[in-house]
Amino acid sequence: MNPRDLLQAMFLSAIGRAHPREVIATYLPAPPKGRTVVVGAGKAAAAMALAVEEHWQPGYAISGAVVTRYGHVPPRPHGLSHRIEVLEAAHPVPDQASVDAAERMLSEVAGLTENDLVLCLMSGGASSLLTLPVEGLSLEQKQDINRQLLACGANIKDMNVIRRHLSRIKGGQLAKACAPAKVVTLAISDVPGDDPSVIGSGPTIPCTSSPGEALELLKRHGIRVPGSVLEHLECEARAHAADASPSTWNHNVSLIATPWKSLQAAAETARQAGFNAHVLSDSIEGESREVAKVHAEIARAVAHGKSSLQRPCVILSGGETTVTVNPLVPNRGRGGRAGEFCLGLALTLKGEPNIWALAADTDGIDGVEINAGALVTPDTVARSELAGLSLQHHLDRHDSYGFFKTLNDLVITGPTHTNVNDFRAILVL
Incomplete structure (x- = not known):
């Protein structure tokens, strides 16, 4: 094997080890008494959803929707039913389809009971693909902030702290919307350290950062934001400092590829x-x-x-x-x-x-x-x-x-x- 071929063979081996089709079956939970709703976002979300449909236990229904980047939908095997809808949106800068996808996810998990299960499929790219700006922040303003983050050299952890606190779905807010249903997250890690709260800005993971941290990072990286956003974060920082009540979560997470x-x-x-x-x-x-x-x-x-x-x-x-x-x-x-x-x-x-x-x-x-x-x-x-x-x-x-x-x-x-x-x-x- 010549050097070019060996290098490319190693790259393909790395990709193959992380493909959802090869790894997801081991991590699928048992079906619940009630409904199973699948949601998710990321560059691997469509492949993950397809793998779930292929491996989900016979006789148990599933439904839902996931969003992936434009052009990242794998071919569907002939005869496999369409039980999970695949949406497409923009990456690395969100578009209106990203907002529509976030609203769709929230609608999918509305009105569930404690007998239901939400299976959340997360992978890298979800921060852009699942965008729901906080009140007072327009999509255009969020797009500008994303472009600045991409150009300033901020690492992914810092970027996602900011994104979490400018969103109505990230930082565990999707999981809260699922209550009282159980939430199981299957994630493909694309972040150094494999912290689930950083993958896609953690829509189903308890937020470990504070609004004050987001304010400090905006300043450190020289990110220009509207005054209304600063006011929002300052208000959230005060509320965060005053709220010492613990959060309860009916949730678990598995990293299926790293x-x-x-x-x-x-x-x-x-x-x-x-x-x-x-x-x-x-x-x-x-x-x-x-x-x-x-x-x-x-x-x-x-x-x-x-x-x-x-x-x-x-x-x-x-x-x-x-x-x-x-x-x-x-x-x-x-x-x-x-x-x-x-x-x-x-x-x-x-x-x-x-x-x-x-x-x-x-x-x-x-x-x-x-x-x-x-x-x-x-x-x-x-x-x-x-x-x-x-x-x-x-x-x-x-x-x-x-x-x-x-x-x-x-x-x-x-x-x-x-x-x-x-x-x-x-x-x-």
């Missing part, structure tokens, strides 16, 4: 091919280009025999890096954090022989482009120079898509119907 499990699947693929495999971490955060520098130096140390890691080997990592967009850069390009990592890696390695790499997003979409990520090879720098490309120029313009498209080194899978976030593999021969 970044760690997917990285372990990739490592096993590498070992079967005869390589040592090492997982650095499943929860690396930071600027993509800076994370790339550290990975490059680790790989270089291995290549030169200055590491406890023995070549030939594969170095794996996951998590969620960020890209802080410089608003002063003219003619910004296209790309996402995986591609930016690859640009930074190639720039640091400077054509180091015997080092190959792949970085991609496990949902199949790097940013908003058609590629999942990109490949770096020992001759990336040489081929780019022959093509008249400047690595530094493309990195400064955040134009990883244009750079790797010219070199024919984009990784394109299409929507994978799952999402355990960043995947990075470096092969040292």
Whole structure:
């Protein structure tokens, strides 16, 4: 197996380990005495709903609706009935369909009894796909806040604290609407640390943050918000400080797929091919280009025999890096954090022989482009120079898509119907 094929095989192994069809059956609860209502949101929500329909116990009815990103609905097997409706909305910036989906979820769980069950299917992307702004905040204003969050370099935890406190469905509010029915959440983690309250901003998970934290984060990241929003959060912060009453929850949550499990699947693929495999971490955060520098130096140390890691080997990592967009850069390009990592890696390695790499997003979409990520090879720098490309120029313009498209080194899978976030593999021969 050549290096390109091995890297892509590891990526596909990671995706396969996180696909709902492969893992959901183990986690399905027993049917209730009453109704079973399925709701959910995320890039994997449609695939999760389809897997539930395939595996749900015969003789017990289910109904409901989930929402996924446009174009992320998997094909339905012939003859499988449509018991769970699949809606589509926008990501990463919400649209009116995101608001309609949130209202639909609340209507699905209205009027339930203690004999009923709500099965909530959550995965990455739900924060955008399930949007219901607080009173006084318009969709247009919420969209502007989302764009600012995406550009400022805030990590996913900070972003979702803000989102929870600007929403009428996130931060456990969907679960409250389900009462007195039991709620079971099955989640695919796309967040460092696998905190269920961060996945999709936790619509069915008790909120662990405060309105005061959201106010502080808005200030720290320089997010411009309407005065009415600040007044709302200040009012909520005062109420939160005065309310010491405990919350009661008839709820449990299971993580059916995580970044760690997917990285372990990739490592096993590498070992079967005869390589040592090492997982650095499943929860690396930071600027993509800076994370790339550290990975490059680790790989270089291995290549030169200055590491406890023995070549030939594969170095794996996951998590969620960020890209802080410089608003002063003219003619910004296209790309996402995986591609930016690859640009930074190639720039640091400077054509180091015997080092190959792949970085991609496990949902199949790097940013908003058609590629999942990109490949770096020992001759990336040489081929780019022959093509008249400047690595530094493309990195400064955040134009990883244009750079790797010219070199024919984009990784394109299409929507994978799952999402355990960043995947990075470096092969040292």
